[in-house]
Amino acid sequence: MPSFLEAPVAGAYHLLTSLVSALQPLTGAYAAVIAIVLCTLLVRLCLVPLSLRAHRGMQARAALMPQYKQLTEKHRGDPERLQRELTKLQAETGTSVFAGFLPLLAQMPFFWLMYTLFSRAVVAGESNQLISGSLLGAPLGTHWPILTGTPAYMVIAVLLCVVAFFSARLQLRQLDPSATTLSRRIAQLLPYGTLLTAAFVPLAAGLYLLTTTAWTVVERTVLHR
Template sequence: MFGFLDVPVSGAYHLIHALTGPLSTALAIVVFTLGVRLLLHPLARSAARGERARATLLPQLRTLQEKHGKDRDRLAAEMAKLQQESGTSLFTGCLPMLLQLPFFTIMYRLFTTPVIGGEPNSLLGATLLGTPLGAHGLSGSPLVFVIAAGLAVVAWFSVRLQAPQPDAPGGKLLRLLPYGTVLAILVLPQAAGLYLLTTTAWTAAERALLRRRS
């Protein structure tokens, strides 16, 4: 099903192995994740500018909701028209997250595939706190609880960093989304959990830094 990922997965496999030489496998995953986020940083800066632009549209969005709230099709059309006229998009901020999906999928496959590039996947034997990094969910205890606690802390900070926009479309849902990572770790391999913890911590720190500079 994901055969098109075989080449990037093989490349990532050898990269993680190269990093594991001077580092542990867990730390190699962290370094890999930080490299991905560094590559995506220009997009995050663009998303931050878009977020500030969207904030100026909130009064007009509230007006549209009050006027066309019962007519979803008309509301959607008017919102699209407003975005087009202002030159911004309500979904620009999602782009960095969406572009991470291929890298996250690669990390998932690295620790769930028994054979990579025609040879046994030696990463499956890597451990942290005595727990295999390929262990899923609660079978990865005690590491799963450590990662889940870290994700909960990062989610709390992420929510506090979000500008309060209760009347914005999807505003309440967006404030709950960061906590979804805590639930995700209950079904993912611990290596993918490390990726999530690193990338969400980067996102929180990045958002705080960009907001301070604005």
């Protein structure tokens, strides 16, 4: 790992271990699990302004959908002209196709930190204490056992499927009525990608995924209403 990345990893490690130590008298063996959930909730709370901006951007694009369709029909045979006109419309209205991705992009460093902290035996020059934490008997630093499941992995998998189900329903409700069958199918299947991701990361990162996707569903439901 490049030396400039060691500093944030070491800082995150000391912060998380301090939180685990503080929670230990109250939560016992689940101190690391609670610490991950609390840190995830804190990260999402800090990203609420970006989520609000993304939601406003989605609403603005929905309002501009008739103009998008008109430009598409008008310049169907000239892709370059169509792109220029769409870019011009976005600039004039202050909308962006990337606004909806801001919360996701902002979370990537935190997900990377979680993956790194629970994938290394040595962090900040000392033995990694975090990987000794467990959830229902499964160490937080272990990866998904493809062939021999444990209760912890089964619980995470089931809960990820439940969250993905509600996320897919929410996305379908928010799709434009004229959306293609392919777009609807993608909206239905894309949320289940978290289950696939969880199969290749440590259990701690899977717990982070579960917490953050559940927050996203609740947040989008509240904003939608």
